[in-house]
Amino acid sequence: MRDLQRRAVARLAPHLELLTELGRVFTAAGHELALVGGPVRDAFLGRRTSDLDLTTSASPEQTEALVRPWGEAVWDIGRAFGTIGVLKDGDKVEITTYRADAYDGQTRKPVVAFGSSLTEDLVRRDFTVNAMALRLPDLEFVDPYDGLRALAExxxxxxxxxxxxxxxxxxxxxxxxxxxxxxxxxxxxxxxxxxxxxxxxxxxxxxxxxxxxxxxxxxxxxxxxxxxxxxxxxxxxxxxPELPALQLEIDEHHRHKDVYQHSLTVLEQAMALEGPRSVPGVETVEPVPGPDLVLRLAALLHDIGKPATRRFESGGGVSFHHHEVVGAKLARKRLRALRFDKDTIRDVCRLIELHLRFHGYGEGQWTDSAVRRYITDAGPLLSRLHLLTRSDSTTRNRRKAARLASTYDELEARIEKLQAAEELGKVRPELDGNRIGEILGIPPGPVLGRAYQHLLAFRLDQGPVGEDAAREELLRWWAEQPESGQ
Missing domain, CATH: 1.10.110.30 (Hydrophobic Seed Protein)
Structure with missing residues (x-):
């Protein structure tokens, strides 16, 4: 036991001088101070920790008075919960008065009550592995609820x-x-x-x-x-709730895979692709650094539209038509309810919308126009879409899996060539909005926006065509619009 404690203390070596110094500041003022919770647990697990969470018998006001002359910066944003933060030599320390959090059963925020002892504080912590402490400055190990045994087990x-x-x-x-x-x-x-x-x-x-x-x-x-x-x-x-809803009942003929287990596997496979990777025939592969929340949420939720779209076909098959569209709508609703930020919601839902697009690629029959649309529709999410699409193959048929991987390798290689030749990340119509307005004699507004989008689509379909060809196509399109008066 003592050897284990010594090793745990040794892992805290980068912070020990600061912790013991701060411990002396508090004990000299007649207060208790202890390192508690995650940092202690992680020290025993051999994990690095950047969090320094301390607990004390001092009130928030007393804590603030002690650390202001000691630290380089002090903040009290957590004062209502008994927490005072302090910065010293690059380390951020949070010091919380002995406390006990509880709900009154009606509100959504915890009610804070301050305690009077370390043992009382520890008993109200979430788990025994987080209810261990080191008293400062002497580094006395305190484990009244057998957290070390739970950690070992x-x-x-x-x-x-x-x-x-x-x-x-x-x-x-x-x-x-x-x-x-x-x-x-x-x-x-x-x-x-x-x-x-x-x-x-x-x-x-x-x-x-x-x-x-x-x-x-x-x-x-x-x-x-x-x-x-x-x-x-x-x-x-x-x-x-969209996650357990994926546990679709398996019918006696096993006409579809377990969508719930499939989704968990897709998540794991997407995680495995995070970071540097290589693709045959592709010189530069842009990595998705992990862990990536957008990619992982999209992988987990990509099939949540299947329960609502499942249909048993007359021939014995099962279909999920447009489940990617329905799934994106369901994901948007759920992520909004969970108060995710707008960018995360937008990106996750866009990946869900696009995750089936590759399956139209077949054996590589897509035209360059179709590849351009794949690139531009994905936009800055293209690298994540590559990983999500590759991860969505969970077949146990090795030959089929290898064929799908090889086909996607080919698509990534085509994408790289097109991007290099045409700078598709910066693709614009050959005519900008001002020029379109001049040619058609129309002011800025929805009609001009439609004209711009038409020329953008034309550019994606045809590739670089030059201003003359773009002007000819614009006039052809305009002649078919009711606003032209022709």
Whole structure:
């Protein structure tokens, strides 16, 4: 045990001087101070941590008075929750008064009550692996709820009864799923039971807090077990119902694959493609640095339109016509409800809309015009679309999988050649808006916008044609419009 503690302390070496110095500041003033939670847990796990979370017997006002002359900068944005932040030698430290968070069962924000001891503070923390502390400045290890044993067993349990812990803050149920994904832990049986029984209480938590936990889960190294836990306990029905809805019943003839498991596999395959990659015949491949939230959300949600569009055909098959369109609409509605930002919503939904486009490529019959449209429709999402489309192949037929991969290799090679020849990222009609207005004698407005879009489509279909040909096509199009008076 002592060897393990020594190794954990050694991992905190970059911060030890700062922590012990700050500990002396507080003890000299008659207050307790301890490093607590994630930093202690991660030290034992051998994980790097940039968070320095401390807890103290001092009130927020007393904490602020102590750290102002000590630190380089102080902020009190978390004062209402008992937290004062301080910057020292490049390290950001957050110091929180001993506390206990709880919901009153009606509001969406936790009610804060300050505690009087470290043990009291630790018992109200979410899990025993986060209820360990190092008293400062002496680095005395405090583990009243056997968190170190749980850490060794890679088990998530709660310091108090789980139903009590989840009543204090229902978001802890989502946190349990997130930790299974981030830390490769499993939840204790009593914790999983409490999650099932108290799932409905997640509805009192704000959408923003739920969004943040789901994002951390999806961005984890292994999100699959965390997502499965949400589905198995019924929590997903309340926070992301489109996911369990993918568990379409398998009919006796097995006429379709398990869309739920397929979606989790697509997510994993997309993750595996993040970062540097190479493509045969392509000189420069633009990587998608991971972890990428937009790509992962699109992979997870790409087929959520299937339940609403499933049709059993007379010949024994199953179809999901236009599920990409329906899925994009459902994703937009869900991501808005979870308060995701507009850019993320736009990009995820666009990827879902486009994820089937490649399947029209066949054996490479697309014209250059079709390839240009693929490039321009994807726009800045093209690199992500490459990964999503490749990941959407989960067939166990190796020959079919190899053929699909080879065909997409060919498409990426064609894209590179066209982009190099035509700078498609900067493609514009040969005539700009001002010139279109002059030729047609019309002012800026919707009609001019339609004319511009027509010439853009013409440019994509025909490639570079020159101003004369563009003007001829513009006049031909104009002659067919009711506004022309012809």
């Amino acid at each position: 890679r088990t998530l349990d709660t310091p108090t009864a789980p139903e009590v812990s989840f009543a204090d803050d229902p978001l802890r149920m989502l946190r349990a799923a997130r930790f299974t994904a981030q830390l490769d832990f499993r939840v204790a049986p009593r914790v999983e039971t409490a999650m099932r029984e108290r799932a409905s209480t997640i509805e009192i938590v704000s959408a923003e807090r739920i969004r943040d936990e789901l994002s951390k889960l999806v961005l984890a190294d292994n999100p699959r077990p965390g997502l499965a836990l949400l589905v198995d306990t019924g929590l997903a029905e309340l926070v992301l």
